[in-house]
Amino acid sequence: MYRREVAPRVRRESCVTLIVAALVFGMFAISDYHFVGLGPALYLLLAMRLVVVVSCLVLAFVIGRVGDYSRRMWLHALPLWILATAIILIVPLRPESLPTQVTAVVVATMAFYLLIPNLLPVVATASLYLNLGFLAAAVMAADTPAVVVLRISLLLIMTNAVGFFALLRLETLQRRQFALLEEERVQNRQLVEEIAHRKSLEAQLRSVAEQDGLTGLDARGHFMERARELLQRAQFDRSPFSLFMIDVDHFKAINDNWGHGQGDSVLKAIAETCKASLRPQDVIGRFGGEEFIVALPDTHPKDAQMVAERLQQKVSELAVMEAIPDHRLTVTIGIAGVLDEATDLDALIHQADQALYAGKHGGRNRVVVSQEVEGEA
Numbered sequence: 312m313y314r315r316e317v318a319p320r321v322r323r324e325s326c327v328t329l330i331v332a333a334l335v336f337g338m339f340a341i342s343d344y345h346f347v348g349l350g351p352a353l354y355l356l357l358a359m360r361l362v363v364v365v366s367c368l369v370l371a372f373v374i375g376r377v378g379d380y381s382r383r384m385w386l387h388a389l390p391l392w393i394l395a396t397a398i399i400l401i402v403p404l405r406p407e408s409l410p411t412q413v414t415a416v417v418v419a420t421m422a423f424y425l426l427i428p429n430l431l432p433v434v435a436t437a438s439l440y441l442n443l444g445f446l447a448a449a450v451m452a453a454d455t456p457a458v459v460v461l462r463i464s465l466l467l468i469m470t471n472a473v474g475f476f477a478l479l480r481l482e483t484l485q486r487r488q489f490a491l492l493e494e495e496r497v498q499n500r501q502l503v504e505e506i507a508h509r510k511s512l513e514a515q516l517r518s519v520a521e522q523d524g525l526t527g528l529d530a531r532g533h534f535m536e537r538a539r540e541l542l543q544r545a546q547f548d549r550s551p552f553s554l555f556m557i558d559v560d561h562f563k564a565i566n567d568n569w570g571h572g573q574g575d576s577v578l579k580a581i582a583e584t585c586k587a588s589l590r591p592q593d594v595i596g597r598f599g600g601e602e603f604i605v606a607l608p609d610t611h612p613k614d615a616q617m618v619a620e621r622l623q624q625k626v627s628e629l630a631v632m633e634a635i636p637d638h639r640l641t642v643t644i645g646i647a648g649v650l651d652e653a654t655d656l657d658a659l660i661h662q663a664d665q666a667l668y669a670g671k672h673g674g675r676n677r678v679v680v681s682q683e684v685e686g687e688a
Contacts, residue, residue, distance in 0.1 A: 328426050352404055399445055424477060431482060446464060551611040553611065555615060558643050619644040626640055647660075666682070
């Protein structure tokens, strides 16, 4: 996970470092001319530097395009071996410049560890190859005395130790930082999931509070909120507003004779009929038991009476009583309407309720308009 996380940064930093290393390595062709002058040795040095520069630039381009750090580790290691080989070859081509080459090897070793992003084992192996190859070239090509070789060896050992532990500490800190970041990400994901779960629970609770579980209509409290807003808007706009209450006739007898399951089927069927018969802007809720309530904005009580009669007819055509198919469902509906701006929702419900009871006492299966509305008409 850490390697995948740092792969884009490693790829980008590797490209930049290789380009800079190639330019710096090519720039030292000036010192080649100072040490060897014109001749075959200079041409060999220039050819070698050109090969290294071109190779580093090509590898920088390839790493930038396909340098997957976790799957193509060799691609990131290859430039180190090319640069190390080139630095080693300078010794036999320019043996008289050995003192300056020691400095170059020390700088290159530290650069391997600290400037070129790579895995610690890969860097350590390339640095070991560079140092051993440089010592071997110094002994064979420059006739370096044993004491000098020993001093150079101690210097390179110290350089590798400093570079190794510096990179080890850096990678350890980076991995710890990644681990903390990943832990924070996990906690954030858990927090997001917890928030989503809470929102889901809130939505479920809201649904339970706002909807009747059996019929899917508005629950009584939610209906009251919506109907009160519609009434206030109607009074502000001075537009008509009607309300009617629906009661299922002989519902107790249905429950007693054919069971509550059959009664629930009746309530759901009537609720579906109400939703299908009303407009989208109308609000319908279950008021309690076998009673339903409907708010009709922009509707005069006379128009509400026609809607109620049409609804009553559709209910009578329902065939939900499987046990007794000849039984015909009926409803009684009481209608109320806004009389003045001072009328509130509770007063309208009381008027509709009085009209409903008048219809039930008058024989049921009928639509009754509130006496207040009729008197106003």
